[in-house]
Amino acid sequence: MRIIFLGPPGAGKGTQAQFICQDRKIPQISTGDMLRSAITEGTKLGLEAKKIMERGDLVSDDVILGLVRERLRQPDCEPGCLFDGFPRTVGQADGLNEANIAVDVVFELQLSDELIVRRISGRRVHEPSGRIYHIEFNPPKVDSLDDVTWQPLVQRHDDSEAVVRARVEVYREQTAPLIDYYKNSSVKYFEIDGDATVEEIRTSIREGLVSTEA
Numbered sequence: 374m375r376i377i378f379l380g381p382p383g384a385g386k387g388t389q390a391q392f393i394c395q396d397r398k399i400p401q402i403s404t405g406d407m408l409r410s411a412i413t414e415g416t417k418l419g420l421e422a423k424k425i426m427e428r429g430d431l432v433s434d435d436v437i438l439g440l441v442r443e444r445l446r447q448p449d450c451e452p453g454c455l456f457d458g459f460p461r462t463v464g465q466a467d468g469l470n471e472a473n474i475a476v477d478v479v480f481e482l483q484l485s486d487e488l489i490v491r492r493i494s495g496r497r498v499h500e501p502s503g504r505i506y507h508i509e510f511n512p513p514k515v516d517s518l519d520d521v522t523w524q525p526l527v528q529r530h531d532d533s534e535a536v537v538r539a540r541v542e543v544y545r546e547q548t549a550p551l552i553d554y555y556k557n558s559s560v561k562y563f564e565i566d567g568d569a570t571v572e573e574i575r576t577s578i579r580e581g582l583v584s585t586e587a
């Protein structure tokens with residue numbers, strides 16, 4: 374099964390993707406994580422992506438589609454995958470169709486602008502594993518340290534309030550058209566209240582997956 378998580382920054386896509394991928398034993402394909410790895414490795418793509426991400430803009434469709442197509446050639450993607458934060462433009466969704474990469478189900482996580490800013494400003498991440506915390510909603514056991522490795526948690530470079538507001542604007546302009554795109558297609562579509570608890574959202578997504586398979 375191929376699953377898409379669609380939603381504005383901070384809606385909880387990454388948090389839920391970690392649970393669902395573990396459940397289903399499928400890889401999480403997060404284009405944001407792939408770009409951050411390229412930045413850490415200091416590749417040419419990373420250097421270009423850094424400037425774009427720090428403004429809250431989108432990396433070009435060609436670059437993203439190239440990364441995703443290459444990732445999908447890996448054998449672990451054979452049973453399916455979960456796209457977290459991809460596609461993000463109609464051009465990227467068309468690119469998937471043109472490559473005959475069929476999608477089974479889309480979960481749209483919805484969240485108000487006010488909550489987005491609260492979620493993002495309190496987010497802390499353990500970079501090596503991708504584990505996600507929140508200082509208020511999902512704090513680590515020990516302040517500022519990862520629960521598993523006890524290594525320090527960090528704040529993402531693009532998580533300042535000004536950049537988050539730019540990312541939200543970009544989402545409304547360039548990504549939100551995908552809502553009608555998928556609603557008007559044969560792909561199963563579920564709207565999820567992103568303001569519910571992590572557990573409630575996880576249950577709704579699990580139920581949606583079961584009904585998609587039925």
Ligand code: AP5
Pocket residue numbers: 380381382383384385386387388389403404405406408425426429430431432433437457458459460461465492493495496497505506507508510511531540567568569570571574
């Ligand atoms: P990306 O990394 O994809 O960021 P994003 O889509 O903006 O989403 P986030 O990772 O910020 O949020 P999330 O929905 O995963 O929320 P999370 O689970 O962490 O992209 C970053 C940048 O890369 C883009 O701006 C762009 O420049 C570039 N890029 C990436 N993909 C691209 C593409 N396809 N095309 C072009 N450019 C691309 O949760 C947020 C916080 O809330 C956490 O602290 C968490 O603990 C907490 N939380 C989660 N759920 C709950 C809950 N239910 N209740 C309370 N707190 C919760």
